[in-house]
Amino acid sequence: MVATETLSKYSTWHHPYTPAKEFNKRTAYFSMEFAIHQGLKIYSGGLGFLAGSHMRSAYDLKQNIVGIGMLWKYGYYDQGRNKDQTLQTNSIEKNYNFLEDTGLEVEVEINGNSSVKVRAMVLRPDTFRSAPIYLLTTDVEGNDYLSRTITDYLYDANEQTRVAQSIVLGIGGAKIVELLGGTDVYHLNEGHALPAFYYLRDRGIKKSQMVFTTHTPEKGGNEERDGYHLNHFGFFGRTLSEPELQKEMVNGNMINYTISALRMAKKANAVSKLHAKVSKAMWNGHGGANKIIPITNAQNLEFWQDKDFQKAWKKKDTKAFVKRKIALKKELFELVLDQTGKLFDPKILTIVWARRFAGYKRADLLLYDMQRFQNILKNQNYPVQIIWAGKPYPMDFSAIDTFNHLVSFSKNVSNLAVLTGYEIELSKKLKTGSDVWLNTPRITREASGTSGMTAAMNGSVNLTTNDGWIPEFAKDEKNSFVLPELEHTLPIEEQDKLDSQHLYAVLEDKVLPIYYEKPEVWQEIVFQAITDVVPEFTSERMARQYYKELY
Secondary structure, X not given: OHHHHHHHHHOOOOOOOOOOXXXXXOEEEEEOOOOOOOOOOOOOOHXXXXXXXXXXXXXXXXXXXXXXXXXXXXXXXXXXXXXXXXXXXXXXXXXXXXXXXXXXXEEEEEOOEEXXXXXXXXXXXHHHOOOOEEEEEXXXXXXXXXXXXXXXXXXXXXXXXXXXXXXXXXXXHHHHHHHOOOOOEEEEEOXXXXXXXXXXXXXXXXXXXXXXXXXXXXXXXXXXXXHHHHHHHOOOOOOOOHHHHXXXXXXOOEEEHHHHHHHHOOEXXXXXXXXXXXXXXXXXXXXXXXXXXXXXXXXXXXXXXXXXXXXXXHHOOHHHHHHHHHHHHHHHHHHHHHHHOOOOOOOOEEEEEEOOEOHHHOOOHHHOOHHHHHHHHOOOOOOEEEEEEOOEOOXXXXXXXXXXXXXXXXXXXXXXXXXXXXXXXXXXXXHHOOOEEEEOOOOOOOOOOOHHHHHHHOOOEEEEOOOOOHHHHOOEOOOEEEOOOOOOOOOHHHHHHHHXXXXXXXHHHHHHHHHHHOHHHHHHHHHHHHHHHXXXXXXXXXXXXXXXXXX
């Protein structure tokens, strides 16, 4: 009887609260990844962290929204080490006893197979205090082996599997929403679920009901594939005629997911004010660029901020704040010791660079001028400790080379460490246990960069290029340290050289002297950063803004 009640309760559009009047419009939020909890490994990085915080704040605000995502059998990957400490990618099956089978099952057509079964599991709202999230899987009895593997790996390296994943999330997700009773708004968080828009358009869903978020100016994040191949594969929910297909294609015979979503959506948003300008310039002339508004990404304060930091900040209690920071540095340094065999000192200024490894983010910028870097590492008056962490995409061999180079370089240097296992819990430890959060993307390449927000919430001061969300937040030497802004059209070699020189200078002339010689000024910067990040860069503001300006 209990099982039947549970099935009935969560196989209909259901929230454990009566939606607030201002947030009563039904919305389905499609995302390839959600980072809700360390124990639910269905995310890779920033996109998932953002979506997870959104769902948490939707719950807090009693919004009438549900998430539509994917139940990845092996997650993204588990990050380990080879014998020489270099990166090892492990695929380990995941099982979650807290997800419930809704009993909802639909079929989608993929590459001529018209009966691929898609089943929806649900993450109940009361499990992790989030809006309900329906997670789709093809690992279903009755599917053939190939079909069952579609939902194995987040961002599968096989191109055909990636297309199949988009069909499952988009069309499978849209069909699940229909079984839930439909919705007023369909929101695609990035272009992965684009097939939903094509399917819905054919079903008579109006343009006014479709909205879209673009997350990156990077080519890899704006997928583009051959239109004829996608048509044959079932991407559009039916086979388009030649004239219909020609209307959808750009750049020759290509379907650009972002351009198609912009054309079909009523409205779209970029994820920072700077990113909105960059996006409009990128997509100008393709149709839809004029719809792009800025809704800056943010993170959930309740989930990310240490409660003792919060109390000390509200009281402006420097002594309590510093005591807590020392304690959390010690916790982080236990992990450093466990992974690397190095004893770090909580009294020493600790810099962390931690995020997805990608070329434009420049994890190794500190190593650009080895002599200057060595001078900083060996300065006894202003000692420093540096930690790197992050997951390269398992097929991004350049990023893996950078990760492994840092491992090799730092292996025998006592005040450097590279950590593995960069997921939610390690991210929290690095933010609460660091003094400086280093952010080094080439300008205009980082759409938002929310890790700096949660770092600031926890007393880790941003040292950063002026990219993404930073222009909306930073007051140099007041709440952060910002490198002089370069002209982004410069050759990347020149950008890297100049930014590295500026980085060394800011460390030598500002960050380190202030930390060691003017601790009261340092603490003022820490408190000011928290004041300026809360509430403007919390996902409560963001979730409100989505309802007001996009839905």
